[in-house]
Amino acid sequence: MRNVSAQSLSENRIIRLLQSMFQDKSPALKKGIGDDAAVIRIQNSQEYWLLTTDMLLENIDFRRGWTTPRQLGYKSLAVNLSDLAAMGARPRFYTVSLALPEGFTGRWILEFYRGLAELGNGQGVLLVGGDLSRSEDGILVSIAALGESAGRKVLYRSGGRAGDILYVTGVLGRSAAGFKLLEDGCVRPRSRPQLEALRAHQKPEPRCDAGMWLAQCGWVNCMMDLSDGLSVDLPRLCAASGVSAEIDASVLPIFRRSAVWGCDPVSLALHGGEDFELLFAVPNSKARTLEANYPVKLPKITRIGAMIRGAGKVWISEGGRNRCRLIEKGFDHFRRNTSRNLFRSK
Amino acid sequence: MRNVSAQSLSENRIIRLLQSMFQDKSPALKKGIGDDAAVIRIQNSQEYWLLTTDMLLENIDFRRGWTTPRQLGYKSLAVNLSDLAAMGARPRFYTVSLALPEGFTGRWILEFYRGLAELGNGQGVLLVGGDLSRSEDGILVSIAALGESAGRKVLYRSGGRAGDILYVTGVLGRSAAGFKLLEDGCVRPRSRPQLEALRAHQKPEPRCDAGMWLAQCGWVNCMMDLSDGLSVDLPRLCAASGVSAEIDASVLPIFRRSAVWGCDPVSLALHGGEDFELLFAVPNSKARTLEANYPVKLPKITRIGAMIRGAGKVWISEGGRNRCRLIEKGFDHFRRNTSRNLFRSK
Numbered sequence: 292m293r294n295v296s297a298q299s300l301s302e303n304r305i306i307r308l309l310q311s312m313f314q315d316k317s318p319a320l321k322k323g324i325g326d327d328a329a330v331i332r333i334q335n336s337q338e339y340w341l342l343t344t345d346m347l348l349e350n351i352d353f354r355r356g357w358t359t360p361r362q363l364g365y366k367s368l369a370v371n372l373s374d375l376a377a378m379g380a381r382p383r384f385y386t387v388s389l390a391l392p393e394g395f396t397g398r399w400i401l402e403f404y405r406g407l408a409e410l411g412n413g414q415g416v417l418l419v420g421g422d423l424s425r426s427e428d429g430i431l432v433s434i435a436a437l438g439e440s441a442g443r444k445v446l447y448r449s450g451g452r453a454g455d456i457l458y459v460t461g462v463l464g465r466s467a468a469g470f471k472l473l474e475d476g477c478v479r480p481r482s483r484p485q486l487e488a489l490r491a492h493q494k495p496e497p498r499c500d501a502g503m504w505l506a507q508c509g510w511v512n513c514m515m516d517l518s519d520g521l522s523v524d525l526p527r528l529c530a531a532s533g534v535s536a537e538i539d540a541s542v543l544p545i546f547r548r549s550a551v552w553g554c555d556p557v558s559l560a561l562h563g564g565e566d567f568e569l570l571f572a573v574p575n576s577k578a579r580t581l582e583a584n585y586p587v588k589l590p591k592i593t594r595i596g597a598m599i600r601g602a603g604k605v606w607i608s609e610g611g612r613n614r615c616r617l618i619e620k621g622f623d624h625f626r627r628n629t630s631r632n633l634f635r636s637k
Numbered sequence: 638m639r640n641v642s643a644q645s646l647s648e649n650r651i652i653r654l655l656q657s658m659f660q661d662k663s664p665a666l667k668k669g670i671g672d673d674a675a676v677i678r679i680q681n682s683q684e685y686w687l688l689t690t691d692m693l694l695e696n697i698d699f700r701r702g703w704t705t706p707r708q709l710g711y712k713s714l715a716v717n718l719s720d721l722a723a724m725g726a727r728p729r730f731y732t733v734s735l736a737l738p739e740g741f742t743g744r745w746i747l748e749f750y751r752g753l754a755e756l757g758n759g760q761g762v763l764l765v766g767g768d769l770s771r772s773e774d775g776i777l778v779s780i781a782a783l784g785e786s787a788g789r790k791v792l793y794r795s796g797g798r799a800g801d802i803l804y805v806t807g808v809l810g811r812s813a814a815g816f817k818l819l820e821d822g823c824v825r826p827r828s829r830p831q832l833e834a835l836r837a838h839q840k841p842e843p844r845c846d847a848g849m850w851l852a853q854c855g856w857v858n859c860m861m862d863l864s865d866g867l868s869v870d871l872p873r874l875c876a877a878s879g880v881s882a883e884i885d886a887s888v889l890p891i892f893r894r895s896a897v898w899g900c901d902p903v904s905l906a907l908h909g910g911e912d913f914e915l916l917f918a919v920p921n922s923k924a925r926t927l928e929a930n931y932p933v934k935l936p937k938i939t940r941i942g943a944m945i946r947g948a949g950k951v952w953i954s955e956g957g958r959n960r961c962r963l964i965e966k967g968f969d970h971f972r973r974n975t976s977r978n979l980f981r982s983k
Binding site: 329331387400417418421 | 659747764779
């Protein structure tokens with residue numbers, strides 16, 4: 292709500308009021324407001340069903356000139372599947388609402404749906420409904436996705452404990468490096484790293500397979516996806532788990548090659564948003580076992596630090612030196628640092 | 638897609654292409670694209686789960702000056718619950734995404750959520766997630782709702798047969814009469830009929846209880862909700878069922894008192910949208926039984942005509958006289974006659 296001027300009520304008060312207004316009263320609700328997706332118990336079923344939603348708005352979440360309709364369709368679904376991946380669920384079904392101003396061609400619309408199908412078919416998730424309407428101006432996409440847990444194995448943001456080892460999947464700061472390229476007018480990549488960076492920004496891969504494996508292996512205490520950047524998301528994981536954390540900048544899986552086009556890879560790894568990688572914590576005693584058993588076909592995982600006693604604070608060092616507080620600073624795309632995650636960050 | 642200029646592809650071609658792109662391939666999907674909600678089979682469960690979504694955009698679906706934030710929250714949820722009611726499902730959970738331009742107060746936001754809670758609590762449906770973000774301009778609301786069938790008793794748009802008696806719940810054209818009042822600058826009602834009309838437009842009651850009863854009684858062949866007006870929605874029901882229909886204007890449950898403020902009640906009953914009443918078909922042999930057993934506490938039902946052999950055409954008469962084709966003419970609110978229901982009307 293930082294971008295919405297709360298003239299008479301503070302943000303914290305609004306959140307408290309909403310939480311009291313929408314208490315989870317149903318025994319069918321395992322987890323409501325406050326995580327990446329809601330977790331629903333179905334009678335007689337061995338599985339939980341997970342529901343999530345995300346809306347993408349032109350000039351807030353994307354620019355028309357920086358994305359093809361196909362990339363937009365792909366990414367709109369990807370950000371939703373990432374929420375399901377964050378809890379270890381298999382994506383199953385989704386709906387999509389698309390609103391367009393006058394003048395869009397049928398070809399544009401089909402390309403958008405082709406982008407949805409490209410990702411959806413690969414992940415085995417089916418489009419089951421939605422609508423297409425006119426907007427006054429600007430493209431709007433809203434998707435809701437339904438996933439299924441394997442048995443009752445779901446990971447939450449809560450559950451991490453002091454001493455747990457922190458891991459991330461993949462590479463951090465690559466999507467933000469792609470955003471920088473677009474911002475600098477580079478729509479067509481001139482090298483392989485540029486291609487990778489643009490691809491990470493325009494067509495991010497939700498980590499569904501890794502998420503499901505991590506939920507099912509039984510060694511992970513808590514998990515979330517990195518949508519707003521490590522410096523914003525890690526404090527959320529810590530707060531939900533009731534701990535603090537310490538990370539080591541020198542071991543972060545940064546996207547080093549972005550330095551070629553003027554980026555600071557460490558800064559982007561810490562503050563760049565939209566990587567859609569997974570962040571998770573494993574008890575120290577299980578960390579080696581997990582590493583030894585983690586399938587090679589899945590995106591690599593990297594130890595970045597540990598959870599420590601405390602109350603939601605994050606410390607950063609370089610190999611143990613220059614230890615200081617990590618400032619929460621989401622990468623300023625269009626609306627980084629807004630409170631789109633009101634319902635998620637408790 | 639009528640409002641989206643399809644320069645190179647016809648609307649029908651786009652729909653055909655989308656249908657081939659998103660075929661319902663999963664045995665877990667009882668019904669995908671093409672009805673009011675998707676119907677999902679859950680392993681080991683005796684019930685189906687139904688998923689629907691609807692987006693409301695400022696100046697397309699509503700005007701800021703014509704609605705309080707509380708009414709907007711209420712109505713946003715109501716239109717989604719109406720889709721579940723249309724198939725006989727009990728609403729269970731929903732998510733809401735709200736995007737607001739700069740300058741909205743915390744009080745406005747809370748009032749919006751109070752509107753959601755007012756309807757949601759009454760219907761036993763729980764808010765389980767969503768987000769709140771900034772928009773460039775204009776208020777946007779997107780809701781996804783999940784409902785549960787009673788056993789496997791779900792009603793579809795298909796299933797109607799020639800000879801079936803057609804019924805509607807409640808009163809038709811009341812919401813459109815309220816819209817007319819607002820259009821004429823009457824924000825505060827000066828009579829009870831005006832109050833009723835404004836209320837029907839601003840806080841429509843989804844017919845959840847009636848929908849569930851009708852699905853469970855076993856005498857109904859097909860059902861849908863009236864969101865775009867009888868002259869638009871009845872041909873959809875007919876097309877899905879592979880029949881035509883004949884209705885009698887003289888028996889329609891019109892909102893007669895709107896004539897006082899210059900409306901044509903019959904025209905609004907035929908072409909007025911957003912009544913969110915239920916339209917359903919019952920075999921002639923069961924009609925009297927249904928009427929005799931229909932609970933008095935539920936909104937009244939009215940016979941309006943019958944299904945006949947044919948291919949999606951609707952005929953109208955006045956007590957059998959002046960029989961002619963009913964022209965499809967959705968009431969022109971802001972975007973009546975757009976193809977928001979691309980996925981629904983087959």
